[in-house]
Amino acid sequence: EVHLVESGGGPVKPGGSLRLSCAASGFTFSLFTMNWVRQVPGKGLEWVSSISPRTTDRYYADSVKGRFTISRDNAKNSLFLQMDSLRAEDTAVYYCASMTGYGYGPDYWGQGTLVTVSS
Amino acid sequence: QSVLTQPPSVSAAPGQKVTISCSVSSPYSENYFLSWYQQLPGTAPKLLVYDNHKRPLGIPDRFSGTKSGTSGTLDISGLQTGDEADYYCGAWDTSLNSWVFGGGTKVTVL
Numbered sequence: 001e002v003h004l005v006e007s008g009g010g011p012v013k014p015g016g017s018l019r020l021s022c023a024a025s026g027f028t029f030s031l032f033t034m035n036w037v038r039q040v041p042g043k044g045l046e047w048v049s050s051i052s053p054r055t056t057d058r059y060y061a062d063s064v065k066g067r068f069t070i071s072r073d074n075a076k077n078s079l080f081l082q083m084d085s086l087r088a089e090d091t092a093v094y095y096c097a098s099m100t101g102y103g104y105g106p107d108y109w110g111q112g113t114l115v116t117v118s119s
Numbered sequence: 120q121s122v123l124t125q126p127p128s129v130s131a132a133p134g135q136k137v138t139i140s141c142s143v144s145s146p147y148s149e150n151y152f153l154s155w156y157q158q159l160p161g162t163a164p165k166l167l168v169y170d171n172h173k174r175p176l177g178i179p180d181r182f183s184g185t186k187s188g189t190s191g192t193l194d195i196s197g198l199q200t201g202d203e204a205d206y207y208c209g210a211w212d213t214s215l216n217s218w219v220f221g222g223g224t225k226v227t228v229l
Contacts, residue, residue: 035218037164037218044205044207044220044221044222044223045156045158045164045207045209045220045223046220047209047217047218047219047220050218059216059217061217095163095164102154102166102169102173102175103152103154103169103170103173104152104154104169104170104210104211105154105169105209105210105211105218106154106164106166106209106218107166107169107175108166109163109164109165110163111162111163112163
């Protein structure tokens with residue numbers, strides 16, 4: 001059974017940095033693209049970033065390009081999101097989501113971790 | 120720029136059917152493969168449909184997806200109170216190299 005557990009969320013001041021982690025289990029992590037998706041409380045879903053299995057391809061939403069960096073450690077079955085120059089509008093629940101073969105998008109999701117950017 | 124447009128809300132009585140539309144405004148809409156997600160209150164999204172009409176293992180056939188031209192739909196038949204949730208369509212935009220979500224549709228069981 002696929003299991004994704006995010007961590008690293010919390011309060012941070014505008015302009016600050018935070019690093020999110022996602023621990024994956026139940027599938028061969030190194031074979032599949034991984035994603036970060038966020039959701040402002042009470043609002044819709046927004047895709048943030050994707051990374052290919054061997055990190056050759058990384059994609060970002062325009063809203064985070066140049067500020068966020070996605071990475072992964074296949075040896076440790078872990079996904080990361082380094083978030084720099086944080087803004088109030090980055091406040092959201094951040095979900096880690098896998099793409100294990102059900103179509104071209106996220107299939108399994110973690111429970112999310114809340115990031116709050118506020119002075 | 121691609122956009123997926125969904126109605127904000129739909130409703131029906133228990134046992135009835137609801138249809139949620141997802142309109143694709145993109146020059147490449149014919150190449151879109153839609154996925155549909157259910158998000159129950161306070162929980163993470165769950166994949167219901169992928170590749171326009173396929174269901175992952177364990178998803179009941181009460182949930183069915185279709186796509187024709189620039190529009191996709193998710194039908195929920197035999198509506199149950201447990202189906203009250205937000206539903207999102209999504210697709211990978213090859214021209215933007217980004218995944219896009221619709222704005223979401225709230226399903227209410229009357």
